[in-house]
Amino acid sequence: MTRLIESAGGDEARILEEGQKRLSALVCHDDWLPEEFARPHPDHYQQYLLYCDPLERFSVVSFVWGPGQTTPVHDHTVWGMVGVMRGAELCTEYAWQGQGRPLMAGRQHVLKPGEVDLVSPRIGDVHQVSNAVPHLPSVSIHVYGANIGAVARHVYSPETGEVKPFVSGYANAALPNIWDRSAEVRASLAA
Amino acid sequence: MTRLIESAGGDEARILEEGQKRLSALVCHDDWLPEEFARPHPDHYQQYLLYCDPLERFSVVSFVWGPGQTTPVHDHTVWGMVGVMRGAELCTEYAWQGQGRPLMAGRQHVLKPGEVDLVSPRIGDVHQVSNAVPHLPSVSIHVYGANIGAVARHVYSPETGEVKPFVSGYANAALPNIWDRSAEVRASLAA
Numbered sequence: 001m002t003r004l005i006e007s008a009g010g011d012e013a014r015i016l017e018e019g020q021k022r023l024s025a026l027v028c029h030d031d032w033l034p035e036e037f038a039r040p041h042p043d044h045y046q047q048y049l050l051y052c053d054p055l056e057r058f059s060v061v062s063f064v065w066g067p068g069q070t071t072p073v074h075d076h077t078v079w080g081m082v083g084v085m086r087g088a089e090l091c092t093e094y095a096w097q098g099q100g101r102p103l104m105a106g107r108q109h110v111l112k113p114g115e116v117d118l119v120s121p122r123i124g125d126v127h128q129v130s131n132a133v134p135h136l137p138s139v140s141i142h143v144y145g146a147n148i149g150a151v152a153r154h155v156y157s158p159e160t161g162e163v164k165p166f167v168s169g170y171a172n173a174a175l176p177n178i179w180d181r182s183a184e185v186r187a188s189l190a191a
Numbered sequence: 192m193t194r195l196i197e198s199a200g201g202d203e204a205r206i207l208e209e210g211q212k213r214l215s216a217l218v219c220h221d222d223w224l225p226e227e228f229a230r231p232h233p234d235h236y237q238q239y240l241l242y243c244d245p246l247e248r249f250s251v252v253s254f255v256w257g258p259g260q261t262t263p264v265h266d267h268t269v270w271g272m273v274g275v276m277r278g279a280e281l282c283t284e285y286a287w288q289g290q291g292r293p294l295m296a297g298r299q300h301v302l303k304p305g306e307v308d309l310v311s312p313r314i315g316d317v318h319q320v321s322n323a324v325p326h327l328p329s330v331s332i333h334v335y336g337a338n339i340g341a342v343a344r345h346v347y348s349p350e351t352g353e354v355k356p357f358v359s360g361y362a363n364a365a366l367p368n369i370w371d372r373s374a375e376v377r378a379s380l381a382a
């Protein structure tokens with residue numbers, strides 16, 4: 001992903017086209033996410049940072065919805081890719097029509113494991129995501145064009161069109177150490 | 192550090208000169224390292240990965256020596272910077288003189304908080320580092336020109352010159368989440 005971002009520069013369409021293939025390949029396999037980054041919270045959905053680019057050009061986050069849980073209607077202000085890995089998620093798209101006017105609801109679709117949805121201010125940025133399975137958590141892996149937990153963005157009241165500032169943060173103080181390749185290097189030396 | 196590595200390309204002398212200033216500024220302040228990355232092990236020194244560059248061009252590691260603890264005599268095969276933050280460390284330099292010949296001991300010096308030592312195959316790469324305070328742990332922050340825990344390097348027997356393969360790995364499965372700037376962004380929005 002680092003190499004893609006560096007070679008694509010700011011070409012969002014190319015990032016999304018290429019990135020979608022890579023994210024789909026990643027979430028087709030549900031055998032790599034440590035359990036502590038797939039843990040639902042009893043009261044609300046969780047977002048766990050897995051990786052952030054050192055220049056904050058992108059971030060990778062696992063989202064976990066318990067049964068019945070949903071996000072507020074929100075935007076991102078940057079490109080984003082939502083890849084479902086476990087369970088299923090209901091995405092509802094909205095269009096903002098101005099302060100004081102209700103949001104217009106758009107396409108609704110259910111994402112299954114391996115499927116990827118795209119958002120951005122260019123292609124449609126306001127949506128709501130809910131767990132679409134009744135009794136189990138759903139887990140998806142998201143990639144965004146910024147350090148998404150630190151982005152000043154917005155939540156919307158669908159009935160009134162009211163817009164409020166939103167900075168999501170992250171639920172986790174510790175990231176997975178994906179860099180300890182020592183066992184593999186030792187094995188290759190012994191071979 | 193990412194910007195320095197990108198602008199310096201492979202210019203090791205420039206990386207060490209600039210990097211030494213930044214690392215010294217970092218270890219002059221002992222108020223930022225979470226306690227779990229400063230915890231000594233009762234039996235041996237510890238190394239905790241704090242950050243790894245996504246292209247493995249550099250890594251940042253905290254080393255913790257309990258009282259009486261020491262590294263083996265070892266090399267790095269890449270450039271490295273050792274910045275002491277807490278306690279004091281005794282560094283002993285060695286020169287390898289070939290298989291079957293004892294190592295030649297070189298300069299010995301004690302590093303105090305804020306001081307930085309440099310290693311590399313170009314400027315001298317074989318050394319041993321020990322805790323130089325008798326009753327407390329010492330903590331230093333190291334920066335290396337690779338994902339150091341996954342580098343195939345060597346330990347040396349100083350008496351016989353015997354060389355053995357060495358892949359250090361890391362003690363930690365979880366990295367600090369240094370990316371949650373949400374509180375600061377929320378505060379700036381409220382201001």
Ligand SMILES: [Fe+3]
Nearest residue numbers: 074076127129
């Ligand atoms: Fe979203």
Ligand SMILES: [Fe+3]
Nearest residue numbers: 265267318320
């Ligand atoms: Fe060393």
Ligand SMILES: [Mg+2]
Nearest residue numbers: 117118119124
């Ligand atoms: Mg869409």
